[in-house]
Amino acid sequence: MLRSGISIISVACLLLFAPIAPSLAAIAPPLNLAHSPITQLSVPMALFSFSGSRPNYLGIEDGKLSPCPGTPNCVSSQSDDAEHGIAPLKYNNSPEQAIAELKQIIGNMKGTEIISDRADYLYVEFTSSLMGFVDDVEFYINPEQNVVEVRSASRLGESDMGVNRKRVEAIRAELNKLEAQEAQA
CATH class of the missing domain: 3.30.310.80 (Kinase associated domain 1, KA1)
Structure with missing residues (x-):
């Protein structure tokens, strides 16, 4: 398990299927999450963070x-x-x-x-x-x-x-x- 609770298999599936997600969305019915408990979760902006340090030479x-x-x-x-x-x-x-x-x-x-x-x-x-x-x-x-x-x-x-x-x-x-x-x- 990763620290965030997402399994390595979940991450692998996400990376594998991300390129075809738009075509899958076309055949799957839209989800109505307006009243779902998942909408109350705090979701980070990115799954991973490879931000590095802010450069000091800009300007x-x-x-x-x-x-x-x-x-x-x-x-x-x-x-x-x-x-x-x-x-x-x-x-x-x-x-x-x-x-x-x-x-x-x-x-x-x-x-x-x-x-x-x-x-x-x-x-x-x-x-x-x-x-x-x-x-x-x-x-x-x-x-x-x-x-x-x-x-x-x-x-x-x-x-x-x-x-x-x-x-x-x-x-x-x-x-x-x-x-x-x-x-x-």
């Missing part, structure tokens, strides 16, 4: 975010190499509005915690739901170029299977949606 220095390490689990709009490089996020309004929109988008994403919130900078931790891996994501308003510089890096490990790049692109897509809605209003 802005001379208008630059920290460079990506040599591992492929990081993307940065200030990186020149193809493996780590990603386009900055564009904004067409004020820097204050850009930060507010980023906070709105991030607030709607799972497993997020804003660690630092300044007028020109956001630092957010993203925690994966199953394994508890933490990614450190930074946003820096560059008012000279009307862009938001971004850096998203896994705190532990080497490969992220493209998660950091996908996250930045998902945020970009949401920003574009907000911009289109504002243009229509």
Whole structure:
């Protein structure tokens, strides 16, 4: 038994069947847990916790975010190499509005915690739901170029299977949606 009372067999089954869970949900009737005692249990955010320590080198220095390490689990709009490089996020309004929109988008994403919130900078931790891996994501308003510089890096490990790049692109897509809605209003 693990400390939390979940057997090793349960964890193995969870890892084995997690990829097909969406297709199983399509054939299983939905559960109504509104009056179930299970809804009164405190469920941790992640089954495991591989969070590591919060880096002490993050932030802005001379208008630059920290460079990506040599591992492929990081993307940065200030990186020149193809493996780590990603386009900055564009904004067409004020820097204050850009930060507010980023906070709105991030607030709607799972497993997020804003660690630092300044007028020109956001630092957010993203925690994966199953394994508890933490990614450190930074946003820096560059008012000279009307862009938001971004850096998203896994705190532990080497490969992220493209998660950091996908996250930045998902945020970009949401920003574009907000911009289109504002243009229509």
